[in-house]
Every structure is written in C-alpha cells, then in structure tokens.
Amino acid sequence: MKKILLFFLSLILTVSILGKNVKYERVASINLSSDEMLTALLPENRIVGLSGKINEDKDMSNISDIAKKYPKIEKNLETLLDLNPDLVVGADWIDSNIIQSIKDAGIEVFIYKTPKSYAEQKEVLLSLGKVLDEEDKSQEIVKNMDERLGAVQEKxxxxxxxxxxxxxxxxxxxTTSDEKTSFNDIVNLIGGINPVVGSGVNSFEKISKEKVIELDPDVIIVPVWTSEINNEEFFKYLLDDPSFQDIKAIKNKQVYGIPYKKxxxxxxxxxxxxxxxARRVYHLEDLK
Known part of the structure; x- marks a missing residue:
C-alpha cells in the first residue's frame, strides 16, 4: 500500500509540472543521463549547469566534448544555487535529501524514473520534452531512435x-546484468538471450566462476572504464584461465570490450x- 501511495504521489508531482505552460530558461542537470538528454533537447543558452566531471569521461559519457562548455555542479548545493536555475532535472536514484534541499530553496525539480528498457527511455524523453516545451524536438529524437532500431533489426x-x-x-x-536492466532489454532487441535471466543471479551480485561456466554464453560483453578499471588484467584472467576454455565465447573468441556509455x-x-x-555480436561492420 505504501508503494502504491508513493507511486501516485510521484505521479501527482510530475503532472503538476507537466500541467504548467512554462518554458524554463535556466535548466540544470544533476546526473549524467540528464546531461545527455538536456544537451540534445535544449539550446546551449537554456542550460546553466551539468552534473560533474563524469560527463567528460570518454568511456562513461556520450557528450564528453559538449560537456566542457558548462559549469559542473558536483552535487554541491551552493554551486547549484549560484547558477540560479528555474528547473533542476535528475533521476530517481539521486539522494532524496539533495532533492529536498533544492525544493526548499524554491527551485522546481523534475525527477524521472530511471529507464530499464528502450520503451521506458523513450517515455522519459517525451515527458522531458513536454516539461521543457520542446515536444517537437523530443519526438524527433524518438523517431530517429526508432528508425535506427528498425534498421538494425532488419539487418x-x-x-x-x-x-x-x-x-x-x-x-x-x-558481476553481471539480470532481467531488470537496460542491458537485458538491448540483448532482447537485437535478437539475443541473456543467460543470466532465471539463473538465480542478480545484478551487482558477484557471479561465481562455476556459474559462468554453467551459463556458457556465446558472447561475453565486458564494460570498459579505462580511468577506473584495469581491463587488460581482467581480459587476461578471462581468456587465460584454464577453467574458462570450454566456454563458447572464449573458445570462439567472442569476447568484446565496450565502453560503459554504450x-x-x-x-x-x-x-x-x-x-x-549488434555490430559486435553479428559482425555487422556497416552499422554506426
């Protein structure tokens, strides 16, 4: 019952913002995904600040060059207030105390549910487009996404x-990725199967070597974050460990490092x- 009440409360808060016929002129973002969406939806002069230095990390951010133009907030309330935003955009995993402090300062906040699927991602973009009075732009972005997805699936x-x-x-x-993740949805969209689903292993939970062998994936995707993770060491462990040699992905050299941002x-x-x-799994080199 509590979850249901919280859901309807968040819905009411969202609708209260959506119902205002306001074009926000000084918008700030407090997480990387919001940075990426705002810089696509808004002209530069309507964005007063973005999340932090993470948006300049080439393995994590899809806007590493664009982000250099903007002040970095780094979850610092004083820095945010100095930017004088009329709207702050963030994801639902942001600390509720930070969100409340922003509201207490008299600033409107738009918090969206972190998407765990392609469909949910499109919904977030369209909702944000309405809030920012950029519906045409958000629809254009979603249309482009759908066209590109269609092209991939046809190939x-x-x-x-x-x-x-x-x-x-x-x-x-x-660790790995279960059914409650965008990775799982991406796998489904490109016609694959995530062997972790139904295996009893959850995301962010360490998966045993024995379980990896049991799941026997055809393809292993390794996320790359050069500044924080020693990927070379992990690849050496993965490819050289004798117990892994019969896994199809290892045997057939179908192990790929892909930046986290992808x-x-x-x-x-x-x-x-x-x-x-799709390009890596199916060797479709003509894809972007």
Missing part, C-alpha cells in the same frame, strides 16, 4: 540465424549501444 533478420545467441555481461568486478546509457544514446552490440 539481423536478414542473417536468417537458426539460434539466438546467448549474450552475457561480465564486468571486471565479476552498454548502459539512460538517455537517447541507448540506440548507439544497441547498434554497437
């Missing part, structure tokens, strides 16, 4: 594959991740 369909490939995420932290973006750049995954 995969033309391969006339007999079996769906088992595609598994395996991080240098020895694997788990919660923005319109999810379509770029879909294209990249």
């Amino acid at each position: 995969i369909k033309a391969l006339s594959l007999k079996d769906k490939p088992k595609i598994m995420l395996y991080t240098p932290y020895e 694997i788990s973006p919660s923005s319109q750049y999810m379509i770029g991740g879909i294209e990249e995954m």
Whole structure:
C-alpha cells in the first residue's frame, strides 16, 4: 500500500509540472543521463549547469566534448544555487535529501524514473520534452531512435540465424546484468538471450566462476572504464584461465570490450549501444 501511495504521489508531482505552460530558461542537470538528454533537447543558452566531471569521461559519457562548455555542479548545493536555475532535472536514484534541499530553496525539480528498457527511455524523453516545451524536438529524437532500431533489426533478420545467441555481461568486478536492466532489454532487441535471466543471479551480485561456466554464453560483453578499471588484467584472467576454455565465447573468441556509455546509457544514446552490440555480436561492420 505504501508503494502504491508513493507511486501516485510521484505521479501527482510530475503532472503538476507537466500541467504548467512554462518554458524554463535556466535548466540544470544533476546526473549524467540528464546531461545527455538536456544537451540534445535544449539550446546551449537554456542550460546553466551539468552534473560533474563524469560527463567528460570518454568511456562513461556520450557528450564528453559538449560537456566542457558548462559549469559542473558536483552535487554541491551552493554551486547549484549560484547558477540560479528555474528547473533542476535528475533521476530517481539521486539522494532524496539533495532533492529536498533544492525544493526548499524554491527551485522546481523534475525527477524521472530511471529507464530499464528502450520503451521506458523513450517515455522519459517525451515527458522531458513536454516539461521543457520542446515536444517537437523530443519526438524527433524518438523517431530517429526508432528508425535506427528498425534498421538494425532488419539487418539481423536478414542473417536468417537458426539460434539466438546467448549474450552475457561480465564486468571486471565479476558481476553481471539480470532481467531488470537496460542491458537485458538491448540483448532482447537485437535478437539475443541473456543467460543470466532465471539463473538465480542478480545484478551487482558477484557471479561465481562455476556459474559462468554453467551459463556458457556465446558472447561475453565486458564494460570498459579505462580511468577506473584495469581491463587488460581482467581480459587476461578471462581468456587465460584454464577453467574458462570450454566456454563458447572464449573458445570462439567472442569476447568484446565496450565502453560503459554504450552498454548502459539512460538517455537517447541507448540506440548507439544497441547498434554497437549488434555490430559486435553479428559482425555487422556497416552499422554506426
């Protein structure tokens, strides 16, 4: 019952913003995904600040060059207030105390549910487009995403594959990705199967070596974050460990390192991740 009440309360808050016929002129973002969406929806002069230095990391951010133009907030309330925004945009995982402090300062806040699928991502973009009075732009972005997805799926369909490939995420932290993630949806959209689903292993939970062997994926995707993770060391462990040698992905050299920004973006750049995954898995070199 509490969850239901919270859901309707968040819906009312969202509708209260959507119902205002206001064109916000000084918009700030407090997380990377919001940065990526705002810079696509708004002209530069309507954005007063973005989340932080993370948006300049080439492995994590799809706007690493664009982001250099803007002040960085870094979850600092004083910095945010100095920018004098009339709207702050953020995801639902942001600390509720930070959100409340922003509201207490008299600033409107738009918080969106973090999308865990392609469909949910489009909904977020369209909702944000309404809030910002940029509906045409958001619809244009979504249309482009759908057209690109259609092109990818047509190329995969033309391969006339007999079996769906088992595609598994395996991080240098020895964690993986279950059915409640955008990675899983990307796998489904490109005609694959995530072997982790139904295996009893949850995202962010360390997966045992024995379980990886049991799941026997056809393709292993390793997220790359050069500044924080020693990927070379992990690839060496993965490819050289004798116990892994019978896994199809290892045996057939179907292990691919892909930047985090391609694997788990919660923005319109999810379509770029879909294209990249399809390109690697199916060797479709003509994809972007």
